[in-house]
Amino acid sequence: MNQSADSLPPRAAVIINPAKGEAADVRAMMTTVSSNNGWAAPLFLETTPEDGGTSQARQALAENVDVVIAAGGDGTVRCVAAVLSGTGTALGIIPLGTGNLLARNLGLDINDPAAAAREALTGANRPIDVILATVDHARDQQLFLVMAGLGFDAAVMADTKDGLKDTVGWLAYVDAGIRKLPGRPVKATITIDAGHSTVHRLRGVTCGNCGKLQGGVELFPGARFDDGELDLMVVAPRGRLGWLGVLAGLFSRGRSKDPSVEYFHGKTAEISVATPQAFQLDGDPLGEASHLTLTVDAGALLVRQAGS
Numbered sequence: 001m002n003q004s005a006d007s008l009p010p011r012a013a014v015i016i017n018p019a020k021g022e023a024a025d026v027r028a029m030m031t032t033v034s035s036n037n038g039w040a041a042p043l044f045l046e047t048t049p050e051d052g053g054t055s056q057a058r059q060a061l062a063e064n065v066d067v068v069i070a071a072g073g074d075g076t077v078r079c080v081a082a083v084l085s086g087t088g089t090a091l092g093i094i095p096l097g098t099g100n101l102l103a104r105n106l107g108l109d110i111n112d113p114a115a116a117a118r119e120a121l122t123g124a125n126r127p128i129d130v131i132l133a134t135v136d137h138a139r140d141q142q143l144f145l146v147m148a149g150l151g152f153d154a155a156v157m158a159d160t161k162d163g164l165k166d167t168v169g170w171l172a173y174v175d176a177g178i179r180k181l182p183g184r185p186v187k188a189t190i191t192i193d194a195g196h197s198t199v200h201r202l203r204g205v206t207c208g209n210c211g212k213l214q215g216g217v218e219l220f221p222g223a224r225f226d227d228g229e230l231d232l233m234v235v236a237p238r239g240r241l242g243w244l245g246v247l248a249g250l251f252s253r254g255r256s257k258d259p260s261v262e263y264f265h266g267k268t269a270e271i272s273v274a275t276p277q278a279f280q281l282d283g284d285p286l287g288e289a290s291h292l293t294l295t296v297d298a299g300a301l302l303v304r305q306a307g308s
């Protein structure tokens, strides 16, 4: 904390997505929580449709704040985290999104913004892994915290209607999922830790840094975001039971022998598909891709968490 250096009280930057319903209350709440905990009045910055938190996080770092709080959903958290990763300045989260997947996996209270705000100011710093994705051999890497998907899951996210998402939350994904069930498998080659490659005919591949989704579903049983590893789930419905085998695989917490769902893990993964597929990072649909390189950056991001 900068407090001891100059005896000024610590200060947080709060990067707010003003499009979220509860965003209007965040300023007053954060001002009160800061004052109650001996912190200076926060620096408030807002995201825009064109800039979801990147320049705002850079400004926060330039102002030498003690913690940068993302008040929004997973997209806002991802943009802010990409700037903070590797800097030693911690990320706090006030979850205002639909999925709030990072907050869920951290065990933050997603229904109590004031509790999350207190945790962001007074919690301990916990180092977590981030995953860097290089898409179609681009020069820059994109960071994600929870999961990336190529194929079916990304197509579902791209097709999920925003209006429906705001009204019924994660059930909107079920609506899009059912519409996307028919479709053709694609030939894919997967290489883990630059070793032996395997060839699949799959509908989708999802890379996870941690395991939990909404509704208590654990996509990657046992995955933790401080294990220095990434997890891959290959979905290839086959045989008469097709998608039922996939469901059985998902709900058996990795114990199913059904080949419709296969898991891999390592520190790096390379995935190439024969035809471009929908692609998503932490739930943000980002167009199509046919090649992904995924690398774990172990412990690169500090997050604020109570009791850690």
Ligand SMILES: Nc1ncnc2c1ncn2[C@@H]1O[C@H](COP(=O)(O)OP(=O)(O)OP(=O)(O)O)[C@@H](O)[C@H]1O
Binding pocket: 017, 018, 019, 020, 046, 047, 048, 049, 050, 051, 052, 071, 072, 073, 074, 075, 076, 077, 096, 097, 098, 099, 100, 101, 282, 283
């Ligand atoms: N000032 C703004 N006005 C309108 N839209 C904005 C603004 N700032 C950001 N956005 C949009 O908000 C979206 C990001 O939302 P965010 O990730 O915070 O919530 P979410 O999508 O509901 O989260 P989750 O993934 O947790 O469900 C982006 O589409 C971005 O363009």
